[in-house]
Structures are given as structure tokens and as C-alpha cells.
Amino acid sequence: xxxxxLILGLLLFFLQNLLxxxxxxxxxLLTLLMIFLSLRASPILAVAMAFFFGVMLDCYGLxxxxxxxxxxxxxxxxxxxxxxxxxxxxxxxxIVGVGLIMVAQGLFMALLLHxxxxxxxxxxxxxxxxxxxxxxxxxxxxxxxxxxxxxxKHWSRFFAIKSSLAD
Amino acid sequence: MNKKTGxxxxxxxxxxxxxxxxxxxxxxxxxxxxxxxxxxxxxxxICINLTAPLFNxxxxxxxxxxxxxxxxxxLVGVQAENxxxxxxxxxxxxxxxxxQETALEKExxxxxxxxxxxxxxxxxxxxxxxxxxSIWFKCAFLDKGQREGIEAGMPVINAAGxxxxxxxxxxxxxxxxxxxxxxxxxxxxxxRNRLRGILEGVGGNRCFLKYxxxxxxxxxxxxxxxxxxxxxxxxxxxxxxxxxxDKKVPGIxxxxxxxxxxxxxxxxxxxxxxxxxSVLNRQ
Numbered sequence: 359x360x361x362x363x364l365i366l367g368l369l370l371f372f373l374q375n376l377l378x379x380x381x382x383x384x385x386x387l388l389t390l391l392m393i394f395l396s397l398r399a400s401p402i403l404a405v406a407m408a409f410f411f412g413v414m415l416d417c418y419g420l421x422x423x424x425x426x427x428x429x430x431x432x433x434x435x436x437x438x439x440x441x442x443x444x445x446x447x448x449x450x451x452x453i454v455g456v457g458l459i460m461v462a463q464g465l466f467m468a469l470l471l472h473x474x475x476x477x478x479x480x481x482x483x484x485x486x487x488x489x490x491x492x493x494x495x496x497x498x499x500x501x502x503x504x505x506x507x508x509x510x511k512h513w514s515r516f517f518a519i520k521s522s523l524a525d
Numbered sequence: 526m527n528k529k530t531g532x533x534x535x536x537x538x539x540x541x542x543x544x545x546x547x548x549x550x551x552x553x554x555x556x557x558x559x560x561x562x563x564x565x566x567x568x569x570x571i572c573i574n575l576t577a578p579l580f581n582x583x584x585x586x587x588x589x590x591x592x593x594x595x596x597x598x599x600l601v602g603v604q605a606e607n608x609x610x611x612x613x614x615x616x617x618x619x620x621x622x623x624x625q626e627t628a629l630e631k632e633x634x635x636x637x638x639x640x641x642x643x644x645x646x647x648x649x650x651x652x653x654x655x656x657x658x659s660i661w662f663k664c665a666f667l668d669k670g671q672r673e674g675i676e677a678g679m680p681v682i683n684a685a686g687x688x689x690x691x692x693x694x695x696x697x698x699x700x701x702x703x704x705x706x707x708x709x710x711x712x713x714x715x716x717r718n719r720l721r722g723i724l725e726g727v728g729g730n731r732c733f734l735k736y737x738x739x740x741x742x743x744x745x746x747x748x749x750x751x752x753x754x755x756x757x758x759x760x761x762x763x764x765x766x767x768x769x770x771d772k773k774v775p776g777i778x779x780x781x782x783x784x785x786x787x788x789x790x791x792x793x794x795x796x797x798x799x800x801x802x803s804v805l806n807r808q
Binding site for chain 2: 368372374375384386401402405408409413414415416417418419420421422423424425427428431435438467470471474475480483484486487488491
């Protein structure tokens with residue numbers, strides 16, 4: 359399935375980077391993919407994908423290499439920690455879980471940018487935009503996760519049919 | 526038996542091992558990439574050279590499909606006419622602003638030769654193939670790089686005004702820091718009364734003209750242009766329009782909110798301006 363996740367990730371990466379919605383409507387698709395991966399795939403695969411797409415985000419962005427890797431890795435780690443307390447199969451825990459993970463990601467980024475950037479960060483607009491992004495991403499999480507699950511199901515069904523025909 | 530014990534141990538310590546290695550790797554990556562010169566630039570080059578052509582293909586396919594959809598199936602004649610009228614209107618607006626700028630410059634007897642040098646600079650057309658439009662950073666990726674003579678520091682513009690400045694160059698691609706990024710700062714002035722300030726991005730879709738004292742005259746609707754100081758942007762080029770002025774904020778400076786002329790969410794084609802410095806360097 360790693361190939362499916364790679365294609366899916368690239369597709370979401372293209373979507374996020376080619377069709378930028380107006381700033382308040384920014385939806386963090388790759389974080390949602392990492393959450394999906396941590397729920398469905400092995401921890402090694404989830405971490406490997408977080409590294410791959412984190413490096414991609416860092417290369418195409420202005421962040422020092424490793425910053426986005428850390429942010430996506432936090433999403434994987436967040437699911438591992440939260441799934442003991444939250445049942446990610448239901449809508450409300452999904453929204454709460456994604457919200458908590460994004461808060462952790464925001465704190466991680468703010469802390470590192472505060473330490474790494476030579477100019478001071480103006481947190482007021484950042485906080486407003488961050489809260490808006492968190493709300494949009496958390497509220498759309500059940501739909502996006504369900505869509506990803508559906509795609510995964512169709513992909514495995516399609517390849518199961520193909521391999522059985524080959525046999 | 527040993528194999529089985531090893532497997533059980535791996536199962537038990539899998540998460541802490543992965544966590545430890547990942548954290549170590551992340552912090553190594555960050556600390557190494559902060560060094561100058563950037564030792565991980567080759568890794569970035571490989572990643573970009575492998576994926577950017579894909580970006581380009583997807584972008585062009587998307588463009589072609591949307592053109593087919595909009596041009597043939599959806600409002601055939603109206604769309605073309607609308608585009609034509611919009612372009613005409615934008616050209617007239619730009620001409621008017623340019624006219625005002627030239628008239629003001631003549632009034633103050635600016636050196637004509639300098640003006641000519643600034644406006645007759647060579648440009649290179651480029652296509653935007655990707656964005657980092659996260660809340661943390663604002664940058665765009667162009668499909669032209671060192672091979673087309675693009676250098677770091679060159680300003681990037683389009684018909685509506687300044688887009689940003691090239692910050693990193695690869696053989697076939699370039700990274701542009703957008704005007705709205707929080708680390709962008711441009712020496713700017715109000716076109717009407719030549720009042721100077723620093724135009725800074727705040728990360729949203731707005732900028733702020735900073736360090737303008739409260740007793741200075743700035744009005745909503747004023748056009749903000751580049752002052753040309755510092756050599757980063759050609760003088761007189763449009764940066765945006767004032768949308769709000771707040772003099773009630775604490776401190777000696779007023780808060781001047783500027784709406785950049787450029788719609789950053791719809792950037793497609795841009796021009797990279799080869800600045801005076803880069804032209805002289807080449808000569």
C-alpha cells in the first residue's frame with residue numbers, strides 16, 4: 359500500500375500547492391493524510407511518509423530543512439498518543455483529535471521560529487490565521503478522512519481483482 | 526529462539542526507537558540546514574529537480590483543461606469579452622498610475638537618465654508552478670532559474686504590481702519571497718506626498734506600512750510605490766493601496782494597512798526584473 363499512500367500524498371501536495379485557497383480558508387491536507395496514515399499504516403511507513411512529505415514542503419517553502427518534517431512527525435506521534443484516549447472512528451473525537459494535534463504543531467512551529475528567525479514574529483495575525491486554519495481543518499477532518507478511506511478501499515479492491523485475474 | 530526474542534523486543538520498543546531516531550534526525554536536519562553555506566542544498570536540488578517537472582506537467586494540464594472548459598463549454602463569447610475588458614481596465618488603471626508617477630517625477634526634476642535606466646531594465650517572463658501558502662510562510666516557485674540569468678535578490682512583478690523578490694535560485698527553478706510574507710520588508714512611499722515608510726508583510730493577504738508618524742498625512746486609497754532605496758525594487762513600481770489608517774494605536778506611529786495590488790492566490794505568469802546592479806555586474 360505504500361505506493362498508494364505516496365501517490366495520494368503527492369496528489370494532496372499538488373492540490374495544496376497548486377490551488378492555494380484564500381488565506382483564511384487554508385486547509386492542511388498533508389496533516390490530515392499523516393493522521394490517516396498513522397491510523398491505517400505501520401508506524402515505520404507513517405514516519406517515512408512524514409519525512410518524505412516534510413522534506414518536500416521544506417524544499418518548496420522558506421522554512422529551514424526539517425521544520426515541516428517535525429510538524430508532520432508531530433501529527434503521527436499525536437495520533438499514537440491520542441488514540442489511547444480518543445476513538446478516531448467517530449466524528450467528534452476525530453475533530454477534537456485533529457484540533458489538539460494542530461495546536462501541538464502550532465506551538466512547535468512558533469517555538470522553533472521564535473528561536474530560529476532573526477526577526478521577531480508578530481503573533482497576533484499568526485494566531486488569528488492559525489485558529490482559522492485549525493477550525494477549517496478540524497471540521498473538515500471527518501469528511502477528508504472518510505474520503506481517503508474510500509479511496510484506499512477502492513484501490514485495494516481494484517488491485518485485488520487485478521491480482522486474482524493474473525493468478 | 527534468538528530471532529523470536531529479538532522480534533518481541535522490537536515489538537515492545539518499536540515506538541520509543543522510532544521516536545528517538547526521528548527526533549534526532551529532525552534536529553540534525555534543522556541544525557545542519559541553518560549553516561551557511563547550506564550543506565543540504567544538493568538534497569534540495571535533487572528533490573526539486575525530481576518533483577518540479579511533475580508540478581509543471583500537472584499545472585499545464587490543469588491550465589489546459591480549465592481553458593477548454595471555460596473557453597468552449599462555458600459561456601463561449603462572454604468569457605473572452607470579459608477577459609478583454611478586464612485587461613483593458615487594468616491597463617488603463619496602470620497607465621493612469623504610471624502617468625501620475627511620471628508627472629510627479631518631472632515636477633521635482635528627477636534625473637531622466639536614471640528613470641530611463643530604471644524603466645528600461647530587461648525582464649524575463651516566468652510561470653508560477655507552486656506555492657508555499659501556509660500560515661507560516663508565503664513563497665512561490667518559478668519555472669525559470671540560473672540558466673535564464675535569474676539571480677537571488679531580483680524583483681518579481683506582474684501587471685498588478687510587485688509580487689516579491691527572488692530568494693533562492695536553482696538551475697531551472699527559482700524561489701520567490703512574496704510581498705505578504707512576514708519576513709518581507711520594502712522601502713516604500715506614498716505616491717501622493719512622497720511620505721516614506723517600510724512596507725512589511727504580516728503573513729495574511731495584507732501588508733502594513735510601518736514607521737509613519739501619527740502627524741503625517743496618509744489617506745485610505747493612497748497608492749504605495751517602491752522608493753527605490755536599497756536597490757531591491759525599481760523606483761515607482763506599485764506595491765499596493767492603503768485600505769485602513771488607525772491613529773488610535775499606542776506609540777508614535779500610525780497603523781497603515783495596505784492591500785497589495787496583486788492577487789497572490791491567482792498568480793500565474795510573472796516578470797523577473799533584472800535590476801540595475803545585476804545588469805552592471807554582467808557588463
